Amino acid sequence: MAEVGADIGRVRIRLPSTIAKGEVIRVRALVTHPMEVLSFDKERKPIPKNYQFVYKIVATYNGREILQAETTQAVSQNPFIAFPLKVTEPGKLVISFTDTNGKTYEGSAEIKF
Secondary structure: OOOOOOOOOOEEEEOOOOOOOOOEEEEEEEEOOOOOOOOEOOOOOEOOOOOOOEEEEEEEEOOEEEEEEEOOOOOOOOOEEEEEEEOOOOEEEEEEEEEOOOOEEEEEEEEOO
């Protein structure tokens, strides 16, 4: 049996099965993360705490940043992102997700024609 939480930080990236030079493709990525939600006390006041959630997403294509996004804890568990990308050359796509505890989870995919 797998250890609880063993998959936290696993990044999965999906690209189309065939890609042509100059094509605009849809990139889809998901990170396994619990995205801790805000807790409230009996008086419905937020309980102050360092909540753990993904707050920053960065994508690079051949080392050049192509996307940067910020999120809040309002994003559901296992955040998913999708975006268009015009592929001009073969290379490496890297997507990283950073959480409020300072951990960065990274995944990569090779773009081939």
